[in-house]
Amino acid sequence: MEVGQLQxxxxxxxxxxFREGFLDGQFSQLQQLQDDSNPEFVVEVVSLFxxxxxxxxxxxxxxxxxxxxDFKQVDAHVHQLKGSSSSVGAQRVKNCxxxxxxxxxxxxxxxxxxxLQQIKxxxxxVKNKLQTLFELEQQIVAAxxxxxxxx
Amino acid sequence: xxxxxxxxxxxxxxxxxxxxxxxxxxxxxxxxVDRKLVEILLKKSSCxxxxxxxxxxxxxxxxxxxxxxSSKNSNGSKVNMIITDYCMPGMTGYELLKKIKExxxxxxxxxxxxxxxxxxxxIHQCMEEGAQIFMLKPxxxxxxxxxxxxxxxxxx
Numbered sequence: 475m476e477v478g479q480l481q482x483x484x485x486x487x488x489x490x491x492f493r494e495g496f497l498d499g500q501f502s503q504l505q506q507l508q509d510d511s512n513p514e515f516v517v518e519v520v521s522l523f524x525x526x527x528x529x530x531x532x533x534x535x536x537x538x539x540x541x542x543x544d545f546k547q548v549d550a551h552v553h554q555l556k557g558s559s560s561s562v563g564a565q566r567v568k569n570c571x572x573x574x575x576x577x578x579x580x581x582x583x584x585x586x587x588x589x590l591q592q593i594k595x596x597x598x599x600v601k602n603k604l605q606t607l608f609e610l611e612q613q614i615v616a617a618x619x620x621x622x623x624x625x
Numbered sequence: 626x627x628x629x630x631x632x633x634x635x636x637x638x639x640x641x642x643x644x645x646x647x648x649x650x651x652x653x654x655x656x657x658v659d660r661k662l663v664e665i666l667l668k669k670s671s672c673x674x675x676x677x678x679x680x681x682x683x684x685x686x687x688x689x690x691x692x693x694x695s696s697k698n699s700n701g702s703k704v705n706m707i708i709t710d711y712c713m714p715g716m717t718g719y720e721l722l723k724k725i726k727e728x729x730x731x732x733x734x735x736x737x738x739x740x741x742x743x744x745x746x747x748i749h750q751c752m753e754e755g756a757q758i759f760m761l762k763p764x765x766x767x768x769x770x771x772x773x774x775x776x777x778x779x780x781x
Contacts, residue, residue, distance in 0.1 A: 500763050507665055507766060519661050526657045557741050558658035561763040
């Protein structure tokens with residue numbers, strides 16, 4: 475595929491991610507921070523987000539699997555996940571975390587388990603989308619093009 | 626075990642004689658992603674950054690931990706600002722702020738508190754204790770640019 479086509483696909487894909495609420499303005503902030511002195515910044519931060527999230531989702535699974543669920547601990551994990559998803563602009567994951575925290579407050583294990591399922595799904599979706607985005611970027615660069623800035 | 630991460634050090638031909646132009650900020654946050662983000666935001670605003678993952682490590686860096694002799698630690702005197710998350714396990718940002726303000730060496734260093742939650746009583750509590758500014762997360766480039774102006778003003 476030629477560069478122009480790749481760039482157009484990239485712009486359209488990005489626009490769809492914002493339109494569908496997967497990403498919000500904070501992700502644009504990250505993109506704007508990337509420059510020649512930090513050329514891999516977005517990928518680095520997003521990789522940390524993946525690493526952090528996967529660890530937290532495991533911790534949450536274990537915490538909710540206990541006979542006596544420690545809701546304070548569960549809430550602490552969700553708070554962390556809410557923080558990192560918010561900082562990278564993963565809006566749908568962040569919104570799920572908000573709901574999850576309500577369930578923790580009510581100390582409702584069943585509801586928490588449903589929230590956890592939901593978050594796992596949203597996380598996998600956004601992870602997939604972001605990886606696709608990064609692959610598109612790599613293709614553009616490999617074809618000798620510049621990555622378009624999308625506002 | 627590496628507890629702190631320093632941005633690239635500025636080489637000073639004559640050892641410690643030449644003061645650095647770049648403000649030195651100590652950033653404290655237990656969240657991995659947020660630590661990375663605050664580090665980049667500060668570097669973009671031409672600050673030298675040291676990060677710590679919790680209050681105790683921050684105090685240790687500054688030489689203020691209970692087991693330390695602060696007269697033997699020179700890090701604190703080089704730090705121009707401390708920016709810390711509020712919600713941290715062990716020691717909250719508020720508790721860290723109090724310890725800093727109790728120290729004769731560090732009490733005049735501006736401390737910025739960050740939080741993802743906009744809770745008026747929390748904000749009030751931190752401002753009462755002497756926090757310079759309270760900032761809402763996630764941080765943006767414009768937030769940090771504002772901070773830098775504050776640091777430069779404080780240095781005089």
